Amino acid sequence: MYGQDARDFYTSHGKWTDPRDIKWAFGDIDADPAAIASTVQGLILHDYFGARLYAEPPDEIDRASRATLSVAERLLTLHGFGSARLSDARPRRNRKVGTCRDFALLTCSIMRHHGLPSRLRCGFAKYFHPPTYEDHWLTEYWDAGSNSWKMIDAQLDDAHVEHLSIAFDTANIPDDQFLYPWKSGTRIPRTWINSLPLVMGMRSDFGS
Numbered sequence: 697m698y699g700q701d702a703r704d705f706y707t708s709h710g711k712w713t714d715p716r717d718i719k720w721a722f723g724d725i726d727a728d729p730a731a732i733a734s735t736v737q738g739l740i741l742h743d744y745f746g747a748r749l750y751a752e753p754p755d756e757i758d759r760a761s762r763a764t765l766s767v768a769e770r771l772l773t774l775h776g777f778g779s780a781r782l783s784d785a786r787p788r789r790n791r792k793v794g795t796c797r798d799f800a801l802l803t804c805s806i807m808r809h810h811g812l813p814s815r816l817r818c819g820f821a822k823y824f825h826p827p828t829y830e831d832h833w834l835t836e837y838w839d840a841g842s843n844s845w846k847m848i849d850a851q852l853d854d855a856h857v858e859h860l861s862i863a864f865d866t867a868n869i870p871d872d873q874f875l876y877p878w879k880s881g882t883r884i885p886r887t888w889i890n891s892l893p894l895v896m897g898m899r900s901d902f903g904s
Contacts, residue, residue: 706813713805718771724781727810730867733850736802738785740794749855752789760793767805799850800833813838819876
């Protein structure tokens with residue numbers, strides 16, 4: 697699926713991205729990709745980095761489930777803290793614990809709500825522990841200005857950027873920093889993938 701058909705398809709919600717009856721909560725969030733990522737960062741704290749990069753993380757940071765919630769389920773837990781707007785960042789101890797998948801999924805959902813074609817990508821990121829590529833999830837969105845798909849990683853807030861010494865735009869991840877089997881309609885050869893230093897899960901100091 698390519699071209700406008702693909703963009704139309706990736707603007708529609710699926711089972712996991714559909715906010716259902718709580719879609720009204722997205723109304724006050726700016727449609728700009730970087731602003732959407734910033735909003736998500738104010739709602740979720742990463743299950744691994746949360747206890748290492750921030751003061752006063754949630755009490756359940758070390759025992760929270762890594763199971764991915766649908767966006768509708770996630771929104772129900774977020775609104776358990778009251779009627780605060782989603783665009784208002786929660787205190788770190790009140791944020792929900794999640795993994796890279798949760799950051800990517802919520803980002804994708806908000807983008808689709810605003811009519812911005814977006815999709816999740818599962819692959820290997822180079823920026824957690826270079827030169828190793830670690831398994832990771834992020835969001836890919838259609839940028840009409842450049843007529844191309846771009847990758848954004850909502851997990852990478854200011855604390856991550858400083859800790860990982862990231863110099864690129866986190867709303868436009870360079871192609872060499874994140875690899876997945878199909879990119880721009882061209883298959884990456886398996887022999888090349890097999891030659892890379894890939895790490896799954898939490899085998900090193902960093903992970904998704």
